[in-house]
Amino acid sequence: MDNHKIDKIIDKHNGEASSLIQVLLGIQSENHWLPNEALKRVSEKLRVPLTRIQHIVTFYKAFSLVPKGRHEVHICMGTACHVRGATRVLDTVQDLTGIKPGETDLDLKFSLDTVNCLGCCALGPVMEVDGKTHGKMSPVQTADVLKNYK
Amino acid sequence: MSELLLQIDGKEVKATEGMTVLEAAQSAGISIPTLCHHEKLDPFGGCRICIVEVESGGWTKLVVSCVYPVEKDLVVTTRSEKVDRIRKTIVELLMAHALDSPELQDLAQEYGAERDRFEKDASFCIHCGLCVRYCAEVKKKNAVGFVDRGINKEISFIPEIASKECWNCKECFPLCPTSALQAAFVLTKALWS
Numbered sequence: 351m352d353n354h355k356i357d358k359i360i361d362k363h364n365g366e367a368s369s370l371i372q373v374l375l376g377i378q379s380e381n382h383w384l385p386n387e388a389l390k391r392v393s394e395k396l397r398v399p400l401t402r403i404q405h406i407v408t409f410y411k412a413f414s415l416v417p418k419g420r421h422e423v424h425i426c427m428g429t430a431c432h433v434r435g436a437t438r439v440l441d442t443v444q445d446l447t448g449i450k451p452g453e454t455d456l457d458l459k460f461s462l463d464t465v466n467c468l469g470c471c472a473l474g475p476v477m478e479v480d481g482k483t484h485g486k487m488s489p490v491q492t493a494d495v496l497k498n499y500k
Numbered sequence: 501m502s503e504l505l506l507q508i509d510g511k512e513v514k515a516t517e518g519m520t521v522l523e524a525a526q527s528a529g530i531s532i533p534t535l536c537h538h539e540k541l542d543p544f545g546g547c548r549i550c551i552v553e554v555e556s557g558g559w560t561k562l563v564v565s566c567v568y569p570v571e572k573d574l575v576v577t578t579r580s581e582k583v584d585r586i587r588k589t590i591v592e593l594l595m596a597h598a599l600d601s602p603e604l605q606d607l608a609q610e611y612g613a614e615r616d617r618f619e620k621d622a623s624f625c626i627h628c629g630l631c632v633r634y635c636a637e638v639k640k641k642n643a644v645g646f647v648d649r650g651i652n653k654e655i656s657f658i659p660e661i662a663s664k665e666c667w668n669c670k671e672c673f674p675l676c677p678t679s680a681l682q683a684a685f686v687l688t689k690a691l692w693s
Contacts, residue, residue: 381518400642400645402642
């Protein structure tokens with residue numbers, strides 16, 4: 351991610367230090383992760399010490415300091431989804447993408463993570479891809495959904 | 501800034517508004533144990549070892565004296581069975597992280613804390629924040645900070661800043677109650693050289 355893009359996001363928030371988290375979220379959603387160079391740029395522009403930025407990005411799970419794939423897959427492992435077969439959905443995704451929860455594949459296509467509840471238990475088992483919820487998943491349907499992502 | 505009177509351990513103590521209970525006690529020569537307190541730094545309230553009992557308006561409650569502001573006619577008890585019991589547990593919990601810290605050993609002796617009450621997790625850092633806050637507030641260099649949260653929270657140097665600023669400073673080293681900071685510095689140095 352180049353400095354020009356980062357500066358644009360910072361300018362959108364008028365370069366205010368109080369908008370630090372919003373700026374970081376902006377970079378995160380555009381770039382899918384936060385490279386060290388980006389953090390340094392934000393630190394300089396917003397005049398916030400790097401230690402503080404590091405504390406914040408390691409505190410919230412929404413930020414990633416390692417590269418993430420273009421599509422973020424979340425499999426709900428909450429109680430309701432679990433009893434309705436979330437493990438089988440997870441197994442299918444693992445087989446198709448070749449990655450385990452917390453990992454990213456080599457071509458940066460998918461990142462896989464498990465979550466503990468997405469709040470729509472009636473739709474279980476639930477899979478979320480890039481914020482879009484797919485409910486009542488079977489292993490076959492899971493495969494069909496993943497095929498749609500390039 | 502108006503003056504007010506409060507009672508600490510049965511002694512009348514004069515204090516100025518805005519002072520903390522800890523400062524008032526120290527000015528009267530009454531000692532309260534502390535780990536994360538430093539006179540040059542803002543109150544932090546991280547270690548909780550300076551907990552005391554206060555009575556105001558007929559109620560007794562437990563407060564952390566380094567962040568609790570003085571009030572008129574406050575009655576403070578710096579040591580009681582309850583306070584001692586809490587301090588004992590705090591020391592026992594901290595000793596799970598840094599068993600051989602001299603400061604903790606002294607406190608353990610004072611409050612009868614057991615060495616092995618909790619399973620050891622020798623991180624050597626008790627999160628007092630002295631190094632982090634000293635670097636930020638006094639030196640204004642921000643070379644060391646906290647990362648992560650909860651049980652994974654730890655201190656971490658920013659190598660780019662540390663390599664420039666820390667060689668001739670190292671003023672945070674003697675502040676550390678457990679020497680974990682020096683270990684973190686040596687590790688950063690080893691990884692980056």
